[in-house]
Amino acid sequence: MGQHDxxxxxxxxxxxxxxxxxxxxxxxxxxRTEPDSQQVSLSDDASPHDHSPATDDxxxxxxxxxxxxxxxxxxxxxxxxCGLNGESSVDGDSGSPTSLPGRPQQQHHCPVCSATLVxxxxxxxxxxxxxxxxxxxxxxxxxxxxxxxTSSWKQLFTSIPKTLHNxxxxxxxxxxxxxxxxxxxxxxxxxxxxxxxMPDYKWMKDTNFVVDAFSYGKxxxxxxxxxxxxHSDHYGGLSKSWSYGPIFxxxxxxxxxxxxxxxxxxxxxxxPMNEPTFxxxxxxxxxxxxxxxxxxxxxVFDIQHxxxxxxxHLHTGDFRANPEMCLHPLLRQPDNPTIDTxxxxxxxxxxxxxxxxxxxCIQAACRAVxxxxxxxxxxxxxxxxxRWVGQSAPPSPKITQSSAFDALMTGSKVANRSKGLLxxxxxxxxxxEKVFCALAKLLGSKIFVTQAKRSILRxxxxxxxxxxxxxxxxxAQVHVVPLNHIKPENMYAYLxxxxxxxxxxxxxxxxxxxxxxxKAEETEMEIGSLSQVTTPPLDRRLVLRPxxxxxxxxxxxxxxxxxxxxxxxASFIASLDINHVVPTVNNESEKARTRMAMYLNKWGQDKQGxxxxxxxxxxxxxx
DNA sequence: GCGATCAGTT
DNA sequence: CACAACTGATCGC
Numbered sequence: 001m002g003q004h005d006x007x008x009x010x011x012x013x014x015x016x017x018x019x020x021x022x023x024x025x026x027x028x029x030x031x032r033t034e035p036d037s038q039q040v041s042l043s044d045d046a047s048p049h050d051h052s053p054a055t056d057d058x059x060x061x062x063x064x065x066x067x068x069x070x071x072x073x074x075x076x077x078x079x080x081x082c083g084l085n086g087e088s089s090v091d092g093d094s095g096s097p098t099s100l101p102g103r104p105q106q107q108h109h110c111p112v113c114s115a116t117l118v119x120x121x122x123x124x125x126x127x128x129x130x131x132x133x134x135x136x137x138x139x140x141x142x143x144x145x146x147x148x149x150t151s152s153w154k155q156l157f158t159s160i161p162k163t164l165h166n167x168x169x170x171x172x173x174x175x176x177x178x179x180x181x182x183x184x185x186x187x188x189x190x191x192x193x194x195x196x197x198m199p200d201y202k203w204m205k206d207t208n209f210v211v212d213a214f215s216y217g218k219x220x221x222x223x224x225x226x227x228x229x230x231h232s233d234h235y236g237g238l239s240k241s242w243s244y245g246p247i248f249x250x251x252x253x254x255x256x257x258x259x260x261x262x263x264x265x266x267x268x269x270x271x272p273m274n275e276p277t278f279x280x281x282x283x284x285x286x287x288x289x290x291x292x293x294x295x296x297x298x299x300v301f302d303i304q305h306x307x308x309x310x311x312x313h314l315h316t317g318d319f320r321a322n323p324e325m326c327l328h329p330l331l332r333q334p335d336n337p338t339i340d341t342x343x344x345x346x347x348x349x350x351x352x353x354x355x356x357x358x359x360x361c362i363q364a365a366c367r368a369v370x371x372x373x374x375x376x377x378x379x380x381x382x383x384x385x386x387r388w389v390g391q392s393a394p395p396s397p398k399i400t401q402s403s404a405f406d407a408l409m410t411g412s413k414v415a416n417r418s419k420g421l422l423x424x425x426x427x428x429x430x431x432x433e434k435v436f437c438a439l440a441k442l443l444g445s446k447i448f449v450t451q452a453k454r455s456i457l458r459x460x461x462x463x464x465x466x467x468x469x470x471x472x473x474x475x476a477q478v479h480v481v482p483l484n485h486i487k488p489e490n491m492y493a494y495l496x497x498x499x500x501x502x503x504x505x506x507x508x509x510x511x512x513x514x515x516x517x518x519k520a521e522e523t524e525m526e527i528g529s530l531s532q533v534t535t536p537p538l539d540r541r542l543v544l545r546p547x548x549x550x551x552x553x554x555x556x557x558x559x560x561x562x563x564x565x566x567x568x569x570a571s572f573i574a575s576l577d578i579n580h581v582v583p584t585v586n587n588e589s590e591k592a593r594t595r596m597a598m599y600l601n602k603w604g605q606d607k608q609g610x611x612x613x614x615x616x617x618x619x620x621x622x623x
Numbered sequence: 624g625c626g627a628t629c630a631g632t633t
Numbered sequence: 634c635a636c637a638a639c640t641g642a643t644c645g646c
Contacts, residue, residue, distance in 0.1 A: 428637085
């Protein structure tokens, strides 16, 4: 996102950054029972959630206008910042935050009160801020003086929670809109950090818990911070100075948080896997493996109400959906309660994202390595088979023959033939372990990692994995390096540094976006019914093609994703009983939101009146 | 010098 | 160009 960095804390401020953190929208409510305004209903009583194209377009214009206006306001507010606490303003640099003299007046739409206003940008900002301050209950079009604007900013970041609380308890659709809008505006990319507020979907409904929300400072009334997994875009804001409340997560994630961020152990509350655990007298939480990265979990929240009834919500964090999850004793239908609200990882909730199962990718990577072992064999006379294998895009039946051929060779012979071949796998700090483990197994090799990487892997408490690791580059034919190191120049240099132990290198970049559905597949997915979308493709063969290829260096992208594909998301939704879905990814774009709502509504309709059963699968590990 | 954040990169 | 997630640079304190 193109962030503009025009906003710095004024030097004289006495408030700490955290004090400035608004943590505002919606944060002051008690138990939340309002439906999130962005959720999509999958239930029979599916209330249409106003996503007509016309509305969206206008909405988009509003947001764009407002984002601009807000940015300007922020800059102006910045100048006043010293006065925000009601302390005497420091004179000097503040200057006059005028309404930009010389600007023509133009028509604007206030996103809060919906009024159409003909005002200069500066005056318009004042109006919007006033509206925001009042929780959207004003229809006033009056402008404010500069001084009033100052106090209006103070209010926005200190008093809004109360305002919104009131708004929430009075529960009108207008205030719901306001809440969402407030969030949208303030968290827009043009806003300075300390004004960032938390999106609604971070609150777990019917609780005072938040999920993956560490970058908003202290969140008022928040009783617990849940962390789904250890990736920086989810733990962002966590550091050793964390003191805002208990963090609930898996053992592996807790290990990583301790090791990498030095968060005080006292704040870490490890929950067991697969075992409903009371975190409050009326709330139990179950962790289920999310199939994303080590330690990643789904959170099942079961909440008991005062009338002794229970409500269930499921937060997927980041996840790669598979049949195993839907067959989990605590999720499978019909043995378990309906999921009222599903907080869904919608990263790839778009028909253009179709990619193979992880197993298929790993197989394909293994076949690629096998083909290079063939090429490496200078001693062996060239056969027709070798010539096939040596082609850059060998037809897959011949690949199969190659695998069969290699399988016939004795272990030592394979090892000998591949001795000078180095296999490099790129990873982020955690994740993609299955890829390098499978390759190491194929080659009967250990895995080279740096010390730093080893201590990260040790957080998984997996002795089998640890025993495969080595710190000696020469001892392992499989090397794990940071993903962004895998580019041609680096690989040539790396190979040279390891000469003469290794003579060629095959490198893999496992990443989700290498692969795209064909246009035809995309169209079918786009318009297909739920059962059509969940139907697997007939041809699931995957042949990797190197993105870079020379006699000594080959680099392959592998469509190895740790997020669900479009088809898997559809399969997951089809396999469970769900009332509502709240997307947790791609929410910033109106276009994406509309698109996601469209799919979810359609699928919801397709499910009507049909019994819930797990979508047929070729293996329990994938659809 | 440390912590936080953003732009750039694959 | 898609995306997620990381690194390095830069800023403020």
